[in-house]
Amino acid sequence: MSNNVGRIAVVGAGIIGTTIAYELQRRGNDVVLIDRDAPGKGASYGNMASIAVTEFLPASRPSVWAQMPKWLLDPEGPVRIRPSYLPRLTPWFLRFLAASRPSKLRELEAAGAALCHRVYEDFDELLEHTGLAHMLSAEGCLSLYADEAEFRADREHIEVLERFGFRHEILGGNAIRDLEPALTTKIAKAVLFPDNRSVKDPYQLVLKLSEQFLSLGGRIEQGEVVDFDKGDGVRAVRLKDGRAIDASQTVLCAGAHTGKLARLLGEPIPLETERGYHTQIMDPGISMRHSIIWPARAFMVTPTAGGIRVGGTVEMAGLEAVPDYRRAKVLVKRAKEALPDLRANNATEWMGHRPALPDTVPVISSSAKHRGVFYATGHGHLGLTYAATTGRLIADLVTGIAPPIDLKPYRVDRF
Secondary structure: OOOOOOOEEEEOOOHHHHHHHHHHHHOOOOEEEEEOOOOOOOHHHHOOOEOOOOOOOOOOOHHHHHHHHHHHHOOOOOEEEOHHHHHHHHHHHHHHHHOOOHHHHHHHHHHHHHHHHHHHHHHHHHHHHHOOHHHEOOOOEEEEEOOHHHHHHOHHHHHHHHHHOOOOEEEEHHHHHHHOOOOOOOOOEEEEEOOOOEEOOHHHHHHHHHHHHHHOOOEEEEOOEEEEEEEOEEEEEEEOOOOEEEOOEEEEOOHHHHHHHHHHOOOOOOOEEEEEEEEEEEEOOOOOOOEEEEOOOOEEEEEEOOEEEEEEEEEEOOOOOOOOOHHHHHHHHHHHHHOOOOOOEEEEEEEEEEEEOOOOOOEEEEOOOOOOEEEEEOOHHHHHHHHHHHHHHHHHHHHOOOOOOOOHHHOOOOO
16 A cells, blocks of 8 residues: 655666565555666676575675685686776775674674575565566575585584574485486585575566566656756656656665765765676586585576576676676686586676675665665675565665664665
8 A cells, every 4th residue: 555655766677676666566656667778687687596595694704804815816716806996996895894893793694684584475475476486496505515624614604594593404425416416426515505596587587577567557767867856855866868757755776886876865885896797508418406506616506597507706897897708707617517517508698797785784774864765785696585575675664664674784874
């Protein structure tokens, strides 16, 4: 039921924005969804299709910092920073370092876990309302370890999951290959995360949600947002082609581009882009039921979009630098270590921009400066995972309903 909040402009038509727009329209509001591209053409097009409820640990941890010099010196390492971009990245990195204090880590872990504990309650409801339950797989994810040393190196992750009550099962030897026969016999141990299910096609999910949004009376406008008419809050969203879209409420959820929009409102967010690469293989020569992740090799493989998708690693180079598809080729090479019969036939490469905050916790918040402005950004690797929950929480904020969890950890002015 609508709370008569007036027209709502949702800026950003990825999985986060499309879900927010759908949820607000479903509640009886007048919503316009705005993006410079068609829905789902940004990071949502090529994500790893994983509902990764066990992957909420903050990226800035002492164990990560200990490995960072080695990673940065390795041209094929899991993290690459383009030297020309380092000066612009320094302020973000200082905040990233500050987030690794032990007391701060506990707060951030709790904030991520609180969202992940809600994921299926919200996601299942979304899929039920839209008739899209068939797009969610029944299988989980296998985390792979070549030996006991690799398993011990990831033990911190397992211990955090145990502390917050997330399901997992430790497997060895034949039990691993009973689940995924295509895996190499060199994998000595694995952990099954049964709740890390995957979406059969994340881009198609965005398209189907946008169709549902339109069928409820929502509107989609394609254009680049370049400014806002400000008065008592934001009164209109201005596009590059000169159009102005009136709005009583505005939600900014344009992924890695949200930082630029927030600066226009005098509310800077320390938002960076983690550039992620994938290779979509349509003729892989093998079949898979589960997604797999190999932490020591920093890659993931997911059966999705009619084939097998290989992705992972982080590149820090900003929004404008040209893609370096050597990163995608390295990932395929590593995937073949786990899946020796994998063939990269009929394959395409892709690069996208994950919106990254230095503390790994997203912003899900009303503006601290402007009435009727809301932010949903910085979901990092968990945009698909958090989408339904973010849609629910932002819709509650916009319509004046008390959210089901405390949103203080996700406020925009926490930095």
